[in-house]
Amino acid sequence: MKFIAHIDIMPHDALLDPQGKAVEGGLAKLNLSTLTQVRVGKHIRLQVEADNSGDAGALVDSACRHLLANTIMERFQYRLEELV
Amino acid sequence: MKFIAHIDIMPHDALLDPQGKAVEGGLAKLNLSTLTQVRVGKHIRLQVEADNSGDAGALVDSACRHLLANTIMERFQYRLEELV
Structure with missing residues (x-):
């Protein structure tokens, strides 16, 4: 059987996320300051047999x-997600 | 109202993903060669008002x-996802 795995890898909530802070600053400059508490991580998709x-x-x-x-x-x- | 947005940003399927290829090589060396077609992207979580x-x-x-x-x-x- 084949599956697709969707994996999210995020920094622990207790840790500072400098990349997220930078994105938040960028959003504020685009008048999108209602978007806050940004955390940036990785998304990995792969196929599993x-x-x-x-x-x-x-x-x-x-x-x-x-x-x-x-x-x-x-x-x-x-x-x-099972591949059919 | 407050929402949490879960955003996935992935390279287009038609494009080569060198990072994904590197991960695939690493998995094969860990005897995890049944995991293939790796694509690496970003996962961003933020709060929206x-x-x-x-x-x-x-x-x-x-x-x-x-x-x-x-x-x-x-x-x-x-x-x-609505925050309650």
């Missing part, structure tokens, strides 16, 4: 922990 | 077009 969604989830979890996310500074979440 | 979800969507759309996304190379999509 696995026997079932449980196995696919385990593979994606392993990839996030070992390569994609720095779990000291970032948290990740993902959703799987 | 607007009268209704239509106005909030228009603000987020404007922010994406004018600052957050390079619409020549990237496409964006977002979903709004």
